[in-house]
Amino acid sequence: MNPPFGIPPELFTILLALGLLAGFVGLNGLVLVYLERKVAGHIQRRPGPFEVGPHGILQPLADALKLVGKQLITPRGADKWLFWTAPIISFAPVFVLFLPIPFGPVLTAMEMDLGLLLILAFAGINVLALCLAGWSSENKWSLLGAARAVAQSVAYEIPLLLAVLAIAFQFGSLNLSTIVSGQGAWPWQWNIMVQPVAFFIYFVCALAETNRAPFDLPEAESELTAGFHTEYSGMGFGIFFLAEYANMIVVCAVATALFLGGWNGPAAPGVWWFLVKVYLLLLVMMWFRWTYPRVRFDQLLNLSWKWLLPLALINLLVTLVLVKI
Amino acid sequence: MRQKYRIRLNVTTLQTLPQPEVCIALLFEIAPNQIQRLSTQGLAMTSSVSPGRLYLGGDFYTNHFEKGSSPDTMILNMGPQHPATHGVLRIIFELEGEYILRTEPVLGYLHRMHEKMGEEQTYYQYMPNMGRVDYLHALAWNWAWAGAVEKLGGIEVPRRAEFIRVITCELNRISSHLLWWGAFLLDLGAFTPIMYGFDDRERILDILQRPTGSRLTYSYYRLGGVAADLDDTALDMIRDFVPYLRSRLPMYRDLVTDNMILRHRLEGVGHISVDMCRRYGATGPTLRGSGVAYDVRRAEPYSVYPELDFSIPTDHECDGMARYNVRMAEIEQSLNIIEQALDMLPTGEFWAKNAPKPKWKAPKGEVVFAVEGARGKIGVHLVSDGSAKPYRVKLRAPGFSNLSLLAEVARGTLLADAVAILGSLDLVIPEIDR
Numbered sequence: 101m102n103p104p105f106g107i108p109p110e111l112f113t114i115l116l117a118l119g120l121l122a123g124f125v126g127l128n129g130l131v132l133v134y135l136e137r138k139v140a141g142h143i144q145r146r147p148g149p150f151e152v153g154p155h156g157i158l159q160p161l162a163d164a165l166k167l168v169g170k171q172l173i174t175p176r177g178a179d180k181w182l183f184w185t186a187p188i189i190s191f192a193p194v195f196v197l198f199l200p201i202p203f204g205p206v207l208t209a210m211e212m213d214l215g216l217l218l219i220l221a222f223a224g225i226n227v228l229a230l231c232l233a234g235w236s237s238e239n240k241w242s243l244l245g246a247a248r249a250v251a252q253s254v255a256y257e258i259p260l261l262l263a264v265l266a267i268a269f270q271f272g273s274l275n276l277s278t279i280v281s282g283q284g285a286w287p288w289q290w291n292i293m294v295q296p297v298a299f300f301i302y303f304v305c306a307l308a309e310t311n312r313a314p315f316d317l318p319e320a321e322s323e324l325t326a327g328f329h330t331e332y333s334g335m336g337f338g339i340f341f342l343a344e345y346a347n348m349i350v351v352c353a354v355a356t357a358l359f360l361g362g363w364n365g366p367a368a369p370g371v372w373w374f375l376v377k378v379y380l381l382l383l384v385m386m387w388f389r390w391t392y393p394r395v396r397f398d399q400l401l402n403l404s405w406k407w408l409l410p411l412a413l414i415n416l417l418v419t420l421v422l423v424k425i
Numbered sequence: 426m427r428q429k430y431r432i433r434l435n436v437t438t439l440q441t442l443p444q445p446e447v448c449i450a451l452l453f454e455i456a457p458n459q460i461q462r463l464s465t466q467g468l469a470m471t472s473s474v475s476p477g478r479l480y481l482g483g484d485f486y487t488n489h490f491e492k493g494s495s496p497d498t499m500i501l502n503m504g505p506q507h508p509a510t511h512g513v514l515r516i517i518f519e520l521e522g523e524y525i526l527r528t529e530p531v532l533g534y535l536h537r538m539h540e541k542m543g544e545e546q547t548y549y550q551y552m553p554n555m556g557r558v559d560y561l562h563a564l565a566w567n568w569a570w571a572g573a574v575e576k577l578g579g580i581e582v583p584r585r586a587e588f589i590r591v592i593t594c595e596l597n598r599i600s601s602h603l604l605w606w607g608a609f610l611l612d613l614g615a616f617t618p619i620m621y622g623f624d625d626r627e628r629i630l631d632i633l634q635r636p637t638g639s640r641l642t643y644s645y646y647r648l649g650g651v652a653a654d655l656d657d658t659a660l661d662m663i664r665d666f667v668p669y670l671r672s673r674l675p676m677y678r679d680l681v682t683d684n685m686i687l688r689h690r691l692e693g694v695g696h697i698s699v700d701m702c703r704r705y706g707a708t709g710p711t712l713r714g715s716g717v718a719y720d721v722r723r724a725e726p727y728s729v730y731p732e733l734d735f736s737i738p739t740d741h742e743c744d745g746m747a748r749y750n751v752r753m754a755e756i757e758q759s760l761n762i763i764e765q766a767l768d769m770l771p772t773g774e775f776w777a778k779n780a781p782k783p784k785w786k787a788p789k790g791e792v793v794f795a796v797e798g799a800r801g802k803i804g805v806h807l808v809s810d811g812s813a814k815p816y817r818v819k820l821r822a823p824g825f826s827n828l829s830l831l832a833e834v835a836r837g838t839l840l841a842d843a844v845a846i847l848g849s850l851d852l853v854i855p856e857i858d859r
Contacts, residue, residue: 144616
């Protein structure tokens with residue numbers, strides 16, 4: 101494709117990719133909201149949304165419309181600038197996160213050798229947003245939520261990195277496309293068979309990183325009302341919400357690329373295999389959320405520091421030894 | 426101290442108003458040095474408050490909740506609008522990080538003067554109030570009132586009515602426990618059990634709707650009987666329901682009770698010793714969760730309970746899990762009771778022919794009558810001066826004693842534990858405030 105107006109081709113690709121990604125993230129957000137409500141409904145022996153459109157399919161649109169239409173309230177005493185910057189900071193990195201993800205054999209926005217590093221680095225920005233939101237809200241519940249978010253993020257990023265590192269060492273690359281093409285078409289040729297421990301650690305940490313139940317402590321409803329986003333109304337909350345879903349897709353997409361063979365599949369490899377695997381992982385996350393009680397904060401940290409971190413280190417060492425042999 | 430400042434306000438003219446801090450102190454009736462302390466110690470979050478504007482957060486309770494010795498603590502106000510307080514309970518915490526140094530429940534947001542209303546209404550008219558004291562186990566309160574008046578007036582209750590009371594009261598107890606189960610797990614962050622609990626509870630409500638005519642705030646018992654008979658349809662529904670719920674309970678155990686996260690959240694959390702129960706007067710599953718087999722149905726038998734065969738579940742662990750297990754076991758025992766009562770249900774009248782008339786005058790006297798509610802011992806202390814209205818009614822709500830434990834139990838635990846302890850006490854706020 102030749103870019104118009106003499107735009108450099110690299111820039112054109114990135115702009116096109118960003119446009120497509122914005123659509124993809126928005127659309128996925130709607131689909132996931134619908135899916136989550138339906139999954140929750142069926143787990144809870146009720147039909148879920150049913151009124152807006154056939155089988156409630158337009159419900160997420162109605163939700164979005166409602167959120168957009170609501171008044172944006174800044175609480176008295178809140179730090180206005182930080183308060184409204186926080187949701188934007190939480191959502192902004194999402195675009196960068198999607199760039200290096202190999203959706204299909206050719207459908208990668210930006211081939212880069214450090215793709216994995218880029219994702220991990222930018223995924224860390226989210227916690228800054230939660231921290232700012234909690235601090236600037238002038239609300240003690242938000243503050244507690246922010247404190248929890250920071251402690252949780254620090255604790256779980258390390259085992260997550262170590263788990264990912266094991267895969268990176270195995271393939272000698274941080275390029276997600278290389279890692280995907282290194283895996284075969286059939287499930288037993290995927291990394292999850294070689295590195296089940298790393299996958300387990302990665303998935304648990306991903307749940308914690310995206311603040312999903314049973315690790316949803318920063319927004320623990322029954323304890324902290326709504327945690328860091330207690331004071332946000334309308335789209336302020338909506339953007340946090342959208343960012344959470346976008347982050348869920350990112351961690352599931354990375355898990356698919358690293359462990360589940362990416363776009364490889366037994367027949368007709370392509371983007372559909374990738375999406376199917378991503379959505380399966382997302383369904384597992386939703387299933388967890390609507391099934392488990394929430395862990396306590398000290399248990400959460402204990403799990404990371406006392407169990408996942410040593411396990412990830414051992415896994416990494418074993419991988420290194422095996423790779424050297 | 427307050428008196429002193431009032432006087433100062435009176436003698437100070439507007440021209441000679443003192444420092445702004447003192448002005449605020451006068452307005453809020455607080456000593457100026459106390460304001461200084463409150464603002465520096467973070468009661469008002471001073472982080473983003475502009476200088477020159479003294480921001481006094483909170484009301485009388487938060488401002489008079491004395492700070493402890495540690496300087497780095499935060500006073501946190503939970504409720505009266507909070508998802509974990511189930512109604513309008515308010516709790517003030519002093520936190521260090523997330524650890525609770527001190528806590529104090531604040532009551533009175535749902536005070537409706539039920540005891541005073543008792544003095545203004547006739548014996549029959551007071552019955553609907555009983556359904557609203559504890560809306561989750563309304564029939565036990567119905568029974569407590571009916572029983573107290575019957576004891577005072579020496580009113581005979583037909584045998585069929587006694588069995589109907591047992592059946593409906595135990596059904597109501599199960600529905601209360603099912604709702605507690607769902608709400609408790611909601612406190613612990615599991616969203617789904619409450620839907621399952623509600624689903625089963627719905628069947629009980631359908632059953633109770635037939636004889637009582639209402640689904641929540643029952644006013645079904647009468648002096649000397651019940652308002653309506655249990656017809657064959659209702660009896661069939663109950664007969665179907667008992668095995669149905671029995672078949673559901675193993676699923677609850679597999680899905681929820683044996684869940685590892687739940688066990689870690691509850692085991693060893695909220696240790697309530699027998700001695701503490703004695704000091705605070707805790708009853709019901711809270712006391713039985715501490716290993717004491719005290720149940721009013723056995724300890725001070727009333728109605729036909731002595732003829733029924735059931736056990737009193739206890740657990741010696743004294744923690745949140747013990748109270749959980751006791752309640753789950755009580756559901757099974759209530760099912761046993763219902764089954765036996767259905768088999769023993771005699772024919773006959775459901776409301777004594779010679780029951781008191783609406784304007785009936787009770788004999789002069791004083792009685793105390795207690796029944797076992799879902800939350801513990803429900804007591805009615807009734808004093809009559811021989812007129813058509815009671816002279817004094819005192820309602821003993823088990824939730825009040827159970828809540829008073831919280832301050833001692835929650836000390837030193839995490840905020841999340843306090844929520845779990847609160848849930849494990851199974852509080853119904855209208856009952857506590859009355």
